[in-house]
Amino acid sequence: MARKVCIAGLGLIGGSLALAIRNEHDVIVTGVELQPEARKMAVSLEIVDEAFEHIEEGAKDADLIILSVPVTQTAALIHRLADMNLKPGALITDVGSTKSKVVQDGKVFKDQEVDFIGGHPMAGSHKSGVQASKTHLFENAYYVLTPDPEDGAPLRKVIQLQNWLKGTKAQFIEMTPEQHDKLAGVISHFPHLIASSLVHQVEGVAQEDPLTARLAAGGFRDITRIASASPPMWRDIVLHNQEALLDLLDQWQKQMQHMRTLIASGDETALFDFFARAKTYRDGLPPREKGALPSFYDLYVDVPDHPGVISDVTGILARERISIVNLQILETRNDITGVLRLTFRTDEDRKEAQKLLESEMYETNQLD
CATH class of the missing domain: 3.40.50.720 (NAD(P)-binding Rossmann-like Domain)
Structure with a gap:
């Protein structure tokens, strides 16, 4: 039964x-x-x-x-x-x-x-x-x-x-539940707080200078995309993990004060070491494993400003039954190369898409 x-x-x-x-x-x-x-x-x-x-x-x-x-x-x-x-x-x-x-x-x-x-x-x-x-x-x-x-x-x-x-x-x-909340807090919940805070900061500057929003449409939009997650969901998560997040905010304030001290000192060696240490640790993180934050398997494709180019790119992938979960046009100006950002469900799909598009003479790159 x-x-x-x-x-x-x-x-x-x-x-x-x-x-x-x-x-x-x-x-x-x-x-x-x-x-x-x-x-x-x-x-x-x-x-x-x-x-x-x-x-x-x-x-x-x-x-x-x-x-x-x-x-x-x-x-x-x-x-x-x-x-x-x-x-x-x-x-x-x-x-x-x-x-x-x-x-x-x-x-x-x-x-x-x-x-x-x-x-x-x-x-x-x-x-x-x-x-x-x-x-x-x-x-x-x-x-x-x-x-x-x-x-x-x-x-x-x-x-x-x-x-x-x-x-x-x-x-x-x-x-344990406590260990989970501490780890999820630092690698998932806290980054959402930082991303949302960065967006608020840019919004404030944009009220004084409207050009800010236009310039933020590229890399800034990428590094803060998690701030687009459901507000009711993240309100509830923060309230349920309040203790861990308050502790992380205290640590973050110390980290930012340290960063401020380094900048104010003008110490080239100390600044270099700060960024180098961050790069080394970040580059050593497992790149192909799913973690607490959703993975984004993005492929950037240089495309000419020509009618039908987007349907050509998607058609190449569709013929091989490679599914695109998101597509964004990052830059379209007359007579210059624009960039498509294609997002895939898996890294395997991204690799296969890159191989197919490059065989059709498209230039592609990954940023991670």
């Missing part, structure tokens, strides 16, 4: 997890989603077998329950589940970007015959919504599991959850 999986939250992550689990196991998948359009889409795309508006309907008799909702909604769903007669032996997990508070909320199950294990698949996409779901979204990505270190699920339950999720082809890492 097929086992039952309930996915609460039918967006990109929830839908992709449903597909990965269906690809590996003989299961009945129910979805829970407030938006009727998303429920209808998930059923029509065969991502789920049935979709309901309320968790009480979808989670009934479920062997595995995945809470794929914003972190502020996770606690509410946990307490609603705690008031239900869940199937004995059921596993409950979430996908939130912060873990300490969620795992604390999960303690409500400690006297019940179910187990809660915190989870965070560190993968994303340029697209959103259940219609963007894909089985391979989590492939080779880190998938962090955070069982309660005090009275959480036994080891066999952690292994059981990994077995449920093996269709993701992710790399599972186990750590």
